[in-house]
Amino acid sequence: MDKLQKYVKLIINVGVNIQKGQKLLIRCPVDCAYFARMAMEEAYAAGADDVLIQWGDEKSSRINYLMAPDSNFGKELEWEKARIQYLVDQGYNMLGVLAADPEILKGVDPERITKDQKVMATTMKPLMEKVSSSAIQWTLASVPNPAWARKVFPNAKSDEEAIGLMWDAIYAASRVDGKDPVENWKTHIATMQKKVDALMAHNFKHLRFKNAAGTDLEITLPEGHLWVACGEEAATGYNFIANIPTEEVFTAPLRTGTNGIVYSTKPLVFMGDIIDEFWIKFKDGKVTEFGAKQNEHLLDKVINTHPNADYLGEVALVPHSSPISQSGILWYNTLYDENASCHLALGKAYPYTVKGAVGKSDDELNAMGVNQSLAHTDFMMGSADMSIVGVTYDGKEIAVFTGGEWAI
Amino acid sequence: MDKLQKYVKLIINVGVNIQKGQKLLIRCPVDCAYFARMAMEEAYAAGADDVLIQWGDEKSSRINYLMAPDSNFGKELEWEKARIQYLVDQGYNMLGVLAADPEILKGVDPERITKDQKVMATTMKPLMEKVSSSAIQWTLASVPNPAWARKVFPNAKSDEEAIGLMWDAIYAASRVDGKDPVENWKTHIATMQKKVDALMAHNFKHLRFKNAAGTDLEITLPEGHLWVACGEEAATGYNFIANIPTEEVFTAPLRTGTNGIVYSTKPLVFMGDIIDEFWIKFKDGKVTEFGAKQNEHLLDKVINTHPNADYLGEVALVPHSSPISQSGILWYNTLYDENASCHLALGKAYPYTVKGAVGKSDDELNAMGVNQSLAHTDFMMGSADMSIVGVTYDGKEIAVFTGGEWAI
Numbered sequence: 001m002d003k004l005q006k007y008v009k010l011i012i013n014v015g016v017n018i019q020k021g022q023k024l025l026i027r028c029p030v031d032c033a034y035f036a037r038m039a040m041e042e043a044y045a046a047g048a049d050d051v052l053i054q055w056g057d058e059k060s061s062r063i064n065y066l067m068a069p070d071s072n073f074g075k076e077l078e079w080e081k082a083r084i085q086y087l088v089d090q091g092y093n094m095l096g097v098l099a100a101d102p103e104i105l106k107g108v109d110p111e112r113i114t115k116d117q118k119v120m121a122t123t124m125k126p127l128m129e130k131v132s133s134s135a136i137q138w139t140l141a142s143v144p145n146p147a148w149a150r151k152v153f154p155n156a157k158s159d160e161e162a163i164g165l166m167w168d169a170i171y172a173a174s175r176v177d178g179k180d181p182v183e184n185w186k187t188h189i190a191t192m193q194k195k196v197d198a199l200m201a202h203n204f205k206h207l208r209f210k211n212a213a214g215t216d217l218e219i220t221l222p223e224g225h226l227w228v229a230c231g232e233e234a235a236t237g238y239n240f241i242a243n244i245p246t247e248e249v250f251t252a253p254l255r256t257g258t259n260g261i262v263y264s265t266k267p268l269v270f271m272g273d274i275i276d277e278f279w280i281k282f283k284d285g286k287v288t289e290f291g292a293k294q295n296e297h298l299l300d301k302v303i304n305t306h307p308n309a310d311y312l313g314e315v316a317l318v319p320h321s322s323p324i325s326q327s328g329i330l331w332y333n334t335l336y337d338e339n340a341s342c343h344l345a346l347g348k349a350y351p352y353t354v355k356g357a358v359g360k361s362d363d364e365l366n367a368m369g370v371n372q373s374l375a376h377t378d379f380m381m382g383s384a385d386m387s388i389v390g391v392t393y394d395g396k397e398i399a400v401f402t403g404g405e406w407a408i
Numbered sequence: 409m410d411k412l413q414k415y416v417k418l419i420i421n422v423g424v425n426i427q428k429g430q431k432l433l434i435r436c437p438v439d440c441a442y443f444a445r446m447a448m449e450e451a452y453a454a455g456a457d458d459v460l461i462q463w464g465d466e467k468s469s470r471i472n473y474l475m476a477p478d479s480n481f482g483k484e485l486e487w488e489k490a491r492i493q494y495l496v497d498q499g500y501n502m503l504g505v506l507a508a509d510p511e512i513l514k515g516v517d518p519e520r521i522t523k524d525q526k527v528m529a530t531t532m533k534p535l536m537e538k539v540s541s542s543a544i545q546w547t548l549a550s551v552p553n554p555a556w557a558r559k560v561f562p563n564a565k566s567d568e569e570a571i572g573l574m575w576d577a578i579y580a581a582s583r584v585d586g587k588d589p590v591e592n593w594k595t596h597i598a599t600m601q602k603k604v605d606a607l608m609a610h611n612f613k614h615l616r617f618k619n620a621a622g623t624d625l626e627i628t629l630p631e632g633h634l635w636v637a638c639g640e641e642a643a644t645g646y647n648f649i650a651n652i653p654t655e656e657v658f659t660a661p662l663r664t665g666t667n668g669i670v671y672s673t674k675p676l677v678f679m680g681d682i683i684d685e686f687w688i689k690f691k692d693g694k695v696t697e698f699g700a701k702q703n704e705h706l707l708d709k710v711i712n713t714h715p716n717a718d719y720l721g722e723v724a725l726v727p728h729s730s731p732i733s734q735s736g737i738l739w740y741n742t743l744y745d746e747n748a749s750c751h752l753a754l755g756k757a758y759p760y761t762v763k764g765a766v767g768k769s770d771d772e773l774n775a776m777g778v779n780q781s782l783a784h785t786d787f788m789m790g791s792a793d794m795s796i797v798g799v800t801y802d803g804k805e806i807a808v809f810t811g812g813e814w815a816i
Contacts (some may be wrong), residue, residue: 001583021799030438030441031441033438033439033465033467033468036468037465037468037471038465040468040471040472040475041475043473044471044475045475046475049476049477049480050476050477050479051472051476052478053465053468055438055463055465057441057445057461057463059441059445060441060444060445060448060461063448063449063452064448064459066453067449067453068449068452068457068458068459069457069458071457071458071459072458077494078494079487079490079491079493079494080491080492082486082487082490083488083491084488085487086485086486269421334483
């Protein structure tokens with residue numbers, strides 16, 4: 001069996017973990033239709049009852065953004081809402097295939113994108129609630145396309161060579177190698193679960209981050225915070241892994257509990273552009289000052305477009321030795337880059353990372369210190385010399401990371 | 409400007425003839441997404457107000473047919489009906505991009521296909537009514553894919569070579585050459601309109617077909633029959649050309665007025681298989697006997713699956729010198745092959761080919777001699793030696809075709 005076939009099996013049988021009699025929605029760009037078809041076959045082979053493919057195409061979206069009249073944006077469609085409700089009512093699980101050109105939105109009027117995102121958020125809400133509450137099994141899988149592959153491997157001599165290199169990198173990052181990837185993942189999940197157990201046992205009040213890049217940050221964690229790693233159980237009773245690869249152990253910061261300064265260690269791709277070498281200062285959770293050597297005005301958009309995007313919603317720990325970090329590749333793709341580095345997210349916190357938070361309103365969540373926002377933007381701040389110290393409620397200091405690696 | 413770009417312009421500006429402020433739905437297979445994107449750009453350049461793409465994929469449909477459980481077929485979806493109604497209410501015009509593998513349904517359970525076709529017919533009905541009554545502008549355009557191209561050019565050494573040959577054939581058949589294709593089409597439309605005018609002036613009662621292949625057939629035409637060629641005016645007030653290329657001049661036979669025998673002169677592709685060298689006998693319009701050297705059992709399905717598929721619904725005249733006939737290519741695609749040869753269709757007649765028929769119920773149409781059926785299957789019977797004699801109401805015999813060419 002070739003690696004592509006193994007990767008598809010991993011996505012279907014471990015990622016979304018589809019079971020006999022279940023339904024599956026595959027969201028896939030038209031340019032990697034072959035991948036959707038392979039996933040469909042694999043899902044039926046696993047006993048799926050129904051597999052639907054919903055096609056997308058960012059290239060024609062770009063044409064729309066550039067050429068359609070203004071009246072074309074911000075329209076809510078009733079039949080589209082009915083479609084989403086149907087998928088929810090029928091209990092479709094979901095595989096999202098990602099094959100984005102990191103620069104596809106370059107030069108597009110941000111107003112139009114914002115209008116579309118708002119419509120999308122409203123329309124997709126019932127399905128996204130099932131996703132974010134783990135009511136269904138779901139996963140995201142990346143597939144290379146020429147634009148992404150050549151951005152990551154600018155020295156490749158052809159699209160084909162770049163895509164070949166990209167696939168090799170994806171297989172390595174996803175632990176698809178000579179051995180059975182399903183077994184590889186069982187071991188990996190068990191290892192990460194041990195870190196979760198240790199962090200939960202210490203029940204830290206603060207985490208203190210320091211490195212030579214200049215980061216000097218204290219993050220207070222809310223009471224009842226829950227550390228989460230790969231492998232969640234859905235309300236269906238089956239486990240799934242939302243992202244393959246995944247190397248992160250994460251939780252929510254206390255909304256008002258971050259103080260100090262953090263320096264980015266990798267570029268942030270935002271609306272087709274790159275924000276690089278930036279820093280952010282926090283006081284009582286809120287961003288008070290920031291700067292960037294590249295595209296500071298876009299960092300301003302990240303922080304100031306949506307309410308509460310100037311508070312943190314996620315803190316994630318990733319060892320510097322993770323295979324993705326070791327690849328030395330800048331992926332221009334958050335799902336990969338975030339697994340190469342400790343990171344923070346500006347904006348929304350996931351309610352399932354705080355005890356008793358699931359099901360509460362946005363106002364209630366903000367009041368209890370679980371930040372809610374339309375935005376959720378990850379940025380990387382890990383490094384080979386990152387030190388993280390955990391402070392317990394009785395004041396004990398415990399090394400969590402030393403020299404960029406787990407110390408716990 | 410390259411020929412592909414010229415072809416796209418022809419499809420948008422002559423085929424569907426999109427106007428400033430109009431909306432366009434493009435139905436397109438995922439494997440030729442580039443074509444949909446070019447058409448979208450061209451439509452916006454022509455002033456379109458909104459261009460929607462609806463993707464299809466016969467390869468994943470095939471996987472569904474082969475692997476999904478029975479419960480998956482014959483489901484009517486309310487949201488899908490709401491989507492179609494929305495397109496109708498908003499007045500979307502339509503471009504259908506065709507890129508079919510002629511053998512994609514080979515080996516699929518015909519029960520499943522029939523179930524799906526019934527659901528499709530019900531779901532699409534409001535839109536198809538707009539199409540068949542020319543309430544909107546619409547056109548169909550073919551794009552080569554490897555399966556089709558290699559079937560047509562089995563000696564090509566690669567997919568690329570076959571697709572290149574196929575494009576050349578499509579450009580030639582569509583009159584996309586060194587000159588302005590839009591001008592070429594104006595001339596062509598005027599020529600065909602002259603044939604329509606001559607046929608209308610004679611108002612024939614019968615047409616008698618004879619050739620050396622063995623065809624000896626008399627077709628009675630209904631009172632008030634209308635001859636139709638390319639270039640219709642939609643209810644929008646704008647002309648459109650439903651098929652590019654088009655070489656046929658056609659009308660409806662009287663349901664009960666066909667007698668004699670007809671021999672096929674080209675293979676008929678049906679459900680992925682080929683029916684070849686067949687003949688059909690008619691008595692008072694109804695098929696009484698038939699035979700085929702290849703796949704006679706499939707010819708039986710053509711004639712006996714749907715009620716009234718054993719009566720004729722179309723008679724079409726195409727000169728043997730048409731560019732498509734001269735290409736010498738067997739296209740395995742009705743939209744092309746039907747323009748290479750005089751042909752008949754078993755099943756549904758188009759109400760707009762008989763005066764006073766539009767808007768009548770199926771029962772009323774059948775009673776007035778305009779055959780109605782779920783099926784409409786074209787088959788080719790023209791030849792280089794085809795003779796067609798028209799008989800007027802006062803018994804005069806006039807040569808319509810001699811030696812396969814227009815004589816009128």
